Amino acid sequence: EIVLTQSPGALSLSPGERATLSCRASQSVISNYLAWYQQKPGQAPRLLIYGASSRATGIPDRFSGSGSGTDFTLTISRLDPKDSAVYYCQQYGSSPWTFGQGTKVEIK
Amino acid sequence: EVRLVQSGGGLVQPGGSLRLSCAVSGFTFSSYWMHWVRQVPGKGLEWVSRISGDGTGTNYADSVKGRFTISRDNAKSTLYMQMSSLRAEDTAVYYCVRGVTMATVTPWNFWGQGTLVTVSS
16 A cells, blocks of 8 residues: 655645645655645545646646655645645555545645 | 535444445446545545446455445446445545546546545444
8 A cells, every 4th residue: 555645734824925745655656646636624625636747627827746756746836815725645546545644734 | 517416424323334325417427437535524535445337346445345335326327335334433524536537547536525424322
């Protein structure tokens, strides 16, 4: 099983700032099948990034993903108050599909 | 429009059983792998199970293997999760999920609204 470790656990930033979220895998993620999801309270997760760096349909270009192998990053440039949420990374290349524990982003 | 509408959650005693349903519309149900994912309130996400489009292929997380059974009725466009021998640690919101594409390997972009299962005496 691939264990995903996200850091930091929480971030508190001001509108307009940049957020950098990290996801480290315990072993190489097959073909960089790494996704990022955003989840707001009371809602289902929303796909942001797949294949480590491809934006899902309708996702603004303020969200970008990078990385390969075992180290991945989600960057949110120019934070907006509506970006307040928990962000999860997920590997979907091998069973069992696993998630990181999440990073909570708070907008001051 | 793709829709996944869940039903069947609730309160059940430890050792009991419950069946979750997920009725879908807006796409050719039989063409897609479907998954169940759960989330303990306030905690992270855990993949539970998946089933192939024709229902012949299934996989389970070790935490539910032998207790949960995933199935589907393609004629009714409905996904099921039969849960038995339920434990307190199965308490969670359960989501049915569909991938972006029909491929076996695909990220997930369609989620049901979630249904809460509470296992407690």
